[in-house]
Amino acid sequence: MKVTVDKDMCIGAGQCVVTAPDVFDQDDDGFVEVLNENPGEGDAEAVRDAAHVCPARVITVEE
């Protein structure tokens, strides 16, 4: 699984951090940061959820 984000379009809702805290974080200005671009199977469902709930749809997941 590979995770990429479009940081420029991030609106800092923080849904990804709530949903998959091991994979996503926010910088001090509130924008998304990917902690682990290649999460393992254990995080896969949470990452898919995070992509789904991202209100600005800036998370892309390649399986």
Add this chain to the structure above:
Amino acid sequence: MTTTEVSEQAQTSYPMARECPYSPPAELGRLQADEPITRARIWDGSTPWLLTRYADVRSVLADPRFSSDPYRDGYPTVAASRKIRQDRQRPSFIFMDDPDHARLRKMLIGEFTVRRIETLRPLIEQTVTELLDAMEAGPRETDLVQAFALPLPSLVICHLLGVPYADHAFFQEQSHALLDLTSGEEKVVAALDALQGYLDELAEAKRKNPTDDLISRLGARVNAGELEISEVSAMAFLLLVAGHETTANMIGLGTLTLLHHPDQAALVRDGDTATVRSAVEELLRVLTVTHVGRRRVALEDVEVDGTLIRAGEGVILAAEAANRDPEKYSHPDDLDITRGTNQHVAFGFGIHQCLGQPLARIELQIAYPALLQRFPDLRVTVPDSEIRFREEMAVYGVHELPVAF
């Protein structure tokens, strides 16, 4: 058939009255099944589109071809009171499109990161403890809204913004008048002017003499030439009003709902962190206290699931119905706090999704279990028929919640 003819025939009026105080109007469920994209007549006689399905609501909320600017022709306002407010109030970024919206929102998102809000946990826990102590020291019967549900978010948002809590009676009153959809022009104008004037003075004072709070930090941006002082005041206005009654009503109505489901309340009282988080998401889903729909106007012709919505036509996105869509949720009307998903649209969706959601979540995650643990015998002292539900307010909930403990 032209769209005009369709609109003449709109049989549905929105919003509708509820049959059950804990569920959106049944008519929304019928529309969702039979006419998921339909016309509805609103207070001013206009007939915007009404969308009720989860998938459609999310798709339009995330679509930049729909505008959030209420000054555009065709934008469907909630009520006459809101129209008056829009005509007079300096708009906050929730009523703007990008790039204006993005410019202003981005100045605030660092204030509401999950990590930043987490640093407020001790303050929120302490505030909860003090409010519950005060309840325990007082009469064994009280109004939970005044004793707990309202002061908690009020104290927290005042702290965050740097608004003196001593003035809370004043701005709670103005906030209430503005969210009352039945408020007449005089009342709306008076509340707007009072609150706007108050925040103008506060923003200016903090710009000159900053303290450690959000309004002061925005004031520094004014001094740096990045922001107008009137924009600071408008942001403070939005956050103060939004921070007050949304969470307060989730606490009031959520507690009432839990008390009607003792098995679920027990899970919240005794549950671990994950259970409590899940409970909060489920209560947000089923209650959807911002219950009069998100509103947009189409900037160009857009086809939504086979229906053509033309440029200039208004759209109401009924999040309260979307969150009960059986295509999305099995047994959508059941409160099941083990459901374990935060995919609801109670905070909206798209670029305008609620900025304060990390704060709302943490307040609710602390408030519900603390209340139920402190008062295991907490009970409502009146039947539902004697409870005044807030149908006429922009934020749904209960006006009072008489409890004993």
